Each structure stands twice: as C-alpha cells, then as structure tokens.
Amino acid sequence: MSQHDAVEVITAKRDRQQLTDSQIDWVIDAYTRGDVADEQMAALAMAVLLNGMNRREIGRWTAAMIASGERMDFSVLSRPTADKHSTGGVGDKVTLPLAPLVAACGVAVPQLSGRGLGHTGGTLDKLEAIPGWRAGLSNAEMLAQLDDVGAVVCAAGSGLAPADKKLYALRDVTGTVESIPLIASSIMSKKIAEGTGALVLDVKVGSGAFMKDLGAARELASTMVELGTDAGLTTVALLTDMATPLGLTAGNALEVRESVEVLAGGGPADVVELTLALAREMLAAAGTTGVDPADKLADGSAMDSWRRMIAAQGGDPEAALPTARETQVVTADADGVLTRLDALAVGRCAWLLGAGRARKEDPVQAAAGVELHAKPGDAVTAGQSLLTLHTDEADRFERALSSLAGAFDVAPAGTAYTPTPVVLDRISAP
Amino acid sequence: MSQHDAVEVITAKRDRQQLTDSQIDWVIDAYTRGDVADEQMAALAMAVLLNGMNRREIGRWTAAMIASGERMDFSVLSRPTADKHSTGGVGDKVTLPLAPLVAACGVAVPQLSGRGLGHTGGTLDKLEAIPGWRAGLSNAEMLAQLDDVGAVVCAAGSGLAPADKKLYALRDVTGTVESIPLIASSIMSKKIAEGTGALVLDVKVGSGAFMKDLGAARELASTMVELGTDAGLTTVALLTDMATPLGLTAGNALEVRESVEVLAGGGPADVVELTLALAREMLAAAGTTGVDPADKLADGSAMDSWRRMIAAQGGDPEAALPTARETQVVTADADGVLTRLDALAVGRCAWLLGAGRARKEDPVQAAAGVELHAKPGDAVTAGQSLLTLHTDEADRFERALSSLAGAFDVAPAGTAYTPTPVVLDRISAP
Numbered sequence: 001m002s003q004h005d006a007v008e009v010i011t012a013k014r015d016r017q018q019l020t021d022s023q024i025d026w027v028i029d030a031y032t033r034g035d036v037a038d039e040q041m042a043a044l045a046m047a048v049l050l051n052g053m054n055r056r057e058i059g060r061w062t063a064a065m066i067a068s069g070e071r072m073d074f075s076v077l078s079r080p081t082a083d084k085h086s087t088g089g090v091g092d093k094v095t096l097p098l099a100p101l102v103a104a105c106g107v108a109v110p111q112l113s114g115r116g117l118g119h120t121g122g123t124l125d126k127l128e129a130i131p132g133w134r135a136g137l138s139n140a141e142m143l144a145q146l147d148d149v150g151a152v153v154c155a156a157g158s159g160l161a162p163a164d165k166k167l168y169a170l171r172d173v174t175g176t177v178e179s180i181p182l183i184a185s186s187i188m189s190k191k192i193a194e195g196t197g198a199l200v201l202d203v204k205v206g207s208g209a210f211m212k213d214l215g216a217a218r219e220l221a222s223t224m225v226e227l228g229t230d231a232g233l234t235t236v237a238l239l240t241d242m243a244t245p246l247g248l249t250a251g252n253a254l255e256v257r258e259s260v261e262v263l264a265g266g267g268p269a270d271v272v273e274l275t276l277a278l279a280r281e282m283l284a285a286a287g288t289t290g291v292d293p294a295d296k297l298a299d300g301s302a303m304d305s306w307r308r309m310i311a312a313q314g315g316d317p318e319a320a321l322p323t324a325r326e327t328q329v330v331t332a333d334a335d336g337v338l339t340r341l342d343a344l345a346v347g348r349c350a351w352l353l354g355a356g357r358a359r360k361e362d363p364v365q366a367a368a369g370v371e372l373h374a375k376p377g378d379a380v381t382a383g384q385s386l387l388t389l390h391t392d393e394a395d396r397f398e399r400a401l402s403s404l405a406g407a408f409d410v411a412p413a414g415t416a417y418t419p420t421p422v423v424l425d426r427i428s429a430p
Numbered sequence: 431m432s433q434h435d436a437v438e439v440i441t442a443k444r445d446r447q448q449l450t451d452s453q454i455d456w457v458i459d460a461y462t463r464g465d466v467a468d469e470q471m472a473a474l475a476m477a478v479l480l481n482g483m484n485r486r487e488i489g490r491w492t493a494a495m496i497a498s499g500e501r502m503d504f505s506v507l508s509r510p511t512a513d514k515h516s517t518g519g520v521g522d523k524v525t526l527p528l529a530p531l532v533a534a535c536g537v538a539v540p541q542l543s544g545r546g547l548g549h550t551g552g553t554l555d556k557l558e559a560i561p562g563w564r565a566g567l568s569n570a571e572m573l574a575q576l577d578d579v580g581a582v583v584c585a586a587g588s589g590l591a592p593a594d595k596k597l598y599a600l601r602d603v604t605g606t607v608e609s610i611p612l613i614a615s616s617i618m619s620k621k622i623a624e625g626t627g628a629l630v631l632d633v634k635v636g637s638g639a640f641m642k643d644l645g646a647a648r649e650l651a652s653t654m655v656e657l658g659t660d661a662g663l664t665t666v667a668l669l670t671d672m673a674t675p676l677g678l679t680a681g682n683a684l685e686v687r688e689s690v691e692v693l694a695g696g697g698p699a700d701v702v703e704l705t706l707a708l709a710r711e712m713l714a715a716a717g718t719t720g721v722d723p724a725d726k727l728a729d730g731s732a733m734d735s736w737r738r739m740i741a742a743q744g745g746d747p748e749a750a751l752p753t754a755r756e757t758q759v760v761t762a763d764a765d766g767v768l769t770r771l772d773a774l775a776v777g778r779c780a781w782l783l784g785a786g787r788a789r790k791e792d793p794v795q796a797a798a799g800v801e802l803h804a805k806p807g808d809a810v811t812a813g814q815s816l817l818t819l820h821t822d823e824a825d826r827f828e829r830a831l832s833s834l835a836g837a838f839d840v841a842p843a844g845t846a847y848t849p850t851p852v853v854l855d856r857i858s859a860p
Contacts, residue, residue, distance in 0.1 A: 014605055014606075039600060046472075050480045
C-alpha cells in the first residue's frame, strides 16, 4: 500500500478534491492501526460531512472498512440468505416477527443487530426481555443456528469492520454523525462483511427517524442501494413512515409481546403490513418465488420458527415476559379524532421511562415503555386512555409525561384524516 | 460560566450558525482544561475553517484564548510600547535591526518571538547564532531589560494564551491551519496578552509567504487590525512583498550578519526600506513624533541599542558568527536580466541545507543558508555567481540544489523589468 500522510488526505477533502482510492485505503487502514490519530480522523470526517464524497469514494471507503476486519461466508448453507436493516424508529419491532417468518419461507436470515441509543430501541435489548435469551454467539454457533433454524438475531462480533466500530464511536462525540456518505458506508460495511446474499433496507422517514424528510431519506437509500449493488449484493430499499410509532408499543418486553401477536396471526395492521412487505422483498431479493409469507403467519410455521430461534439462543419462548411495577395512563381531554401522535415524543417518553439508554454502558429496563391505545385516524372520547406509561421507577413519570407536551392532536369529531401509507417509496438498482 | 457540550458547539458551527459568546467562552476554556477532547476541537476547527466566523465570533474567540492564561502589563514602564509581528517570510530578518532601532527612538519593544518551522525562519533561531545569546527570560527579566535597554526579543513564556498553544499544535496535524479566523485569533491572542500598547503587522504576500495572494492577505490583515482595535491596541498592518527573498541572505547567522550591516548604516536597500517603514509605523502607533529612525541608523544609536540588547541576554555582539564548513555556488547559464528569484524555492533550499527544521524538536544549523548575489532586476553574465549555498553537511547539497529547479528566470539583456514595491498596501482601523 502506498504511503500517504493524514494532513495530505484531510486537506485534499477540505479543499473539495476527490480522495483517490489509495488515499482512502491508506487512511482507513492507518486509522484502524492507530497511525492516524482520532483528532485527524475527526477533522477528515467533518470535511467529508461538509464537502461530500462521490459514489466511487463512498464505495472505496466502504470496501476499506470491510477490509479492516473479517468477512463472513454463508455459501456453505443449503439455503439462500437475506438480511434486513432498519435505520431505526420508535416501536420498530419488525425484525422479531420478520426473521422467523422469512426463515419459515426457506430463506436464511443472518441478522447482526445492535443495542438502542437515545430514543430508538435496539433489537437486542428487546430480545433480552425474554428470560434466558443471549445475544452473544460465536461465528460457528451463528452458522450452525442458521443451518438448523434458518434465522439468527445476535450481536455483531468485534471482528466485522473494526474501522467502522472505531469511526462510529468517534463520529458520535464529534458532531459528524449526520453525513449520508458516512452513514451509508457505516451500515453497508457491516452488512456486506456479514456475508448476506441479499439485503432489504428499511429507511425510516419522519420525526421519530434519523432522516426527517423524504428527500434526505431517498438520498441515503439510493446511496446504500448503490453500495450494495456495487458489492454484488441484491439490494432494495423501502422508505417507510416514522411520523408516528409503528404498532401500539414502544419498549422492550412490550414490543416482544406485540411481535408474538403478529406471529400468532394477529397484531396491529401497520406492523403486519410492514413485516409482510419486507418479507416479500427479502424473498424476491434472495430469488425465492412461489411462497406467500402471509400463509406462513396464518399456518403457524412462522411462530414455530420463532420458538426454535429463541430456544436456540437459550431463551424460553413460553416464559412470562417481565411487567412493569408502575403504570400511569394519559387520557384524552375531549371527544374527537386523533390526528397526530408524534413518534419522537413517544420514543423520548419510552426512553425516559427506562426503556432506552443515554450512554452505551447504561442498563435498560425490560418492562419499561409506552403502550398506545389509539393511533392517528382513530376516534377518541374525553377521558379515554390514549397511552399507558410503564416503568419500574415511579419517579420517572414526571419527566416522561413532560416529554409528551404537544405530542398529539385531537381534532373535532368529523375532521377529515388522510392516513399516511406505511411504505412511502421503493428504491432498487436501476 | 454556563454549561454547554462539545457536540452542541460543533454542530452549531457545522450547520453554519454563529457561535454565541457563551459557547465560545465555554469551548475554549473546556479545551484548555482537557474537558473538550482533541478530536472534538479538531472537528470544530474544520467546521470553522469551512464555514467561517464573523467579527464578533473571532473577537470573542481571541478574548477567550487570552483569558486562558496570564496577561502582561507594561504600564509601569516610563516609555510607550510598540511591537511588530510578521506572518513569516524568507530572509525576513527585520525584527533584528527593527527592535533596537525603535528602542533608540524612545519606544520600548517587547518582542515575543518563535522558532522557525518549515521554510520560514524563526527570529529566535537567528539570534541563537550569536555566541552566548539565550532566548529564555522570566517575565521580571523581560521587564527589567525593557526598562533598561528598551528592547527585548525572547521566547514567549508558556503562561501566555495556553489555549492557543494547544490549538496551534492541533491545527498543525489536522489540516486546519489555513483559516483566517483561526490564524488571526492565534496571532492576536498572543500579541494582546503580551501587553504591547501598539502593534504593527507585517503581512507577507507571495510565494514565500503563507498568504499567496493579495486578497487573502488583505482579509487576514483587516481581521487582525479589527481584533487589535477592538481590544484597545493601536493596530496597523502593512502588506509587503514576499515573491522574492528579503535582502540577500536566508539562514540564521547569515541573516544576523546582514542585520548588523543595516544597523551599521548599510545593508540591502529592501531590508533598510522595510525596517524604516515598520519603525515609522511603530513610532506613530505609539504616539511618538519628531524622531526620524533613519537618523538613528546613521548616527550609530540603533547599533548601540543592538549591542546592549544582545549583551543583556548573554550574547557577545563582537563575537565572530559561525561559518559553514561547506559552500557551493550556483551560477548563471547566460547573460541577461534576472527577472524572477522565487522566495519559496530559496526558503526550501535554506531549509534543506539545515537552516530550518522539519519537526519542532529538530536542531538547526546556525551557519546554514543561502546567500544571494543578484536580485530581480539585476543584470547577470554567464558564469556569474547567483547564489552561494552554505551548510555543515555536504550531503545536503544534492536535495538543496534540486529544490532550486525552476526557481529563477534570466531573460535576454534589455528585457524590461518592473520592480515590485516592498510595501504593497497599508491597512489601518477606519
């Protein structure tokens, strides 16, 4: 690898030049090894955020992060593989029913997940609400479970894209998170290194999502679809609504309960619709045809896969889920129509109740969260329960309730309400 | 002081907002104390470089850096004070004759100087070529010498603007040097903390200067004049030519020799002209009238001040200066007129010969450097000496000579040559 130096690479991007392949390879490798210091990478990240990178640069940056670690290989499996990645939202428990559902349709799902930070929940935190379930698997255990059960949701090992792990932690403290090239390369480096054959991206749009507007979400989705396609993965993105929470729960055990309802053939309509839409995209991307995932929800085979998946990781799928020691109900002031219920406010409320963490090392409460009794478009009556807040610590209610100020609108009965579609757009390789 | 956090300040500047006074005070103080990490300040510095700061922000940033350390006070002196700061050039030895000359005119000169880095020389490196001379003085020694001799050139103590010291070192390795707000606040925080009553800025323009074009130099000069004026200093800037080296020498002992020639009433015309122009500005800014510094060169009183200034810091003004073990001459290929002699190339050549340093901890050779035998506008004949290269290590000649490729042009005899004025422009407070 040819030699560069950090100031040369930083000043090139600062001065709006394209970085060469050789500069990108060098800087990612040198940063991983510690030869480029955190302060140098922080300056480069800010220059990238403000001056951008083109498709070639982002692709090379992603490849360099993949090359910083190991790359998994699922070609030994008898089944095709497909994975899903969501950019994060409030009440987004879809991975839980989706992974066993797709497995029940004959496609293996190797889902490496993370924990929640801030107002968006983490899939591992949710599954850890199930007594006995453990997130940590060796690569061999993961492969064996994929071969046997067809679905695994576990923590990403430290060997995948270590450059991304280091860079992600740096961006978090240096105001350099909000860069589409850096977000896209971070997500895609892990997903490509993970070794999935097909990938469906769920890019959330709205107050509860990282991307607040459709234009930015579309740009992020297109960038990730390009990166996946260029790396040889069949990659598709759905842009989906996150103006209001998904389903009727936000919180770890609460979301597991709702996911099991979906696997049992029930559950909220929006969760079912999104789960099926993503399942169909994953099956198509994996090249599997002739299977309707709705049948697998109806005939109980998705639930069977769920039970086997949970049990394989030490969890007891029949065990009672933890419930909160304290609850408090928020009621409607007047009769009318609920026209808005803000995803970010509900997410913050759940977080303040103990469902999420402020710092990486904080614990989470399994039972904390928010239960919704109405969704936008529903008629409500004065005094009716709108939300139930759950927590183990009653002193959390005050701040949690204050986070709900202005979080919902009730309009006079008869006010017209136009529902927002669950899936807003679909982006695939041209 | 109100509380902020680093990501809030970084993202504000990243998103093109003005930083508040409170944010600036907090971030500079927290960085000095180590509560804001280097990687956070690096991201902020890059955001400042790319998105700028307005006059209020730069003023507050400068004030916060001054407040990070001690501030000197020369009001006890019986004389007014004036200082000069040059942005750095090749062969710029003007501080050496200027400080004693202004002192001889009755204005005290408290000149805190630095060492050279890269192709521009450092005043302390030059004076250290004088046997016995030492750069380090306590504040009390500095004050006593100012009172007695009227001029002192010494190293800045670590107590002045420690925030700037830390930030300057960070900018050097993070590609964030080239920012007018950061350059101006760095220079002015030290000069204001130093306690001078008046300040004359010599902003160099051209290949051998930090500022390559007149527009950028004018912007830097105006920014610094505003900062000084806002802080209550009488501040004036001259924009001066640095397309070609100043005088006929670049190198430590070589420049001391030339400075002594100027103090003796001789020396190259451009060095004399710039020394007198800066001296007149310093006297005017300090409110001293009726003294012509040219008289003080002619009557030997500037030389007397020089001898006392050197002796007061342990130097022997009569001692022989070191001479280089090896020399090599570069000659003209043809008869004609020297129309260009590039300052940056000569500076690099002197640096490669050992006159400067690549890293802060490197030593310098006192005797190394370049002697010029012709300046642009001079007629030259084939075989005539153009330059003499001096070094203690003959193996340095090859790289030093190669740095002179394309460094000068000789046009046919009779080619018209328009000399560039020494002083290009003058900027004062409106």
